[in-house]
Amino acid sequence: MSVTYTSVLPVRNETVDFLAGLLAAERLRRGTRANTRSLPVHDQAVLILRWFLDGTRMSQLARDNAIGKSTAYALLKTTFRALRNVSVDPWRIGRIVAAAMVLLHFDHARTT
Numbered sequence: 001m002s003v004t005y006t007s008v009l010p011v012r013n014e015t016v017d018f019l020a021g022l023l024a025a026e027r028l029r030r031g032t033r034a035n036t037r038s039l040p041v042h043d044q045a046v047l048i049l050r051w052f053l054d055g056t057r058m059s060q061l062a063r064d065n066a067i068g069k070s071t072a073y074a075l076l077k078t079t080f081r082a083l084r085n086v087s088v089d090p091w092r093i094g095r096i097v098a099a100a101m102v103l104l105h106f107d108h109a110r111t112t
Helices: 013-030 041-054 058-064 069-084 095-108
Strands: none
Touching: 013 041, 013 069, 041 058, 041 069, 058 069
C-alpha cells in the first residue's frame, strides 16, 4: 500500500529557475539535442533541490520521476558539472552553492 501526498520545498521560484537555467546552459554547452533527456531542466532542478534540501533518497526521487536510479544519479552528476562552472557571488545562489561546495569537498576532497 502507498499513500500519495503533496509537499512544498522551502525555496523561491527564482531558485528553481536559476538552477534550471544553469542546467539548460550546460546542456547547450554539451550540444545535447532537444527532447533527448529523461527529464526537462525544471523537473531536474526540482529533483536536485529535493535531494539537497529534504534529503530525499535517490530511489524515491527516481520513482517519483519515473526514471531509473542510475539516471537520477547521472542527473545529479550533471548538476555538479553545471554548478562547477558558476562564477557569481555565492550569496546570489544561496543554499544550492553552499550545499554543492560541501558535497564537492567531502566527495572529491576539493577546497573551492
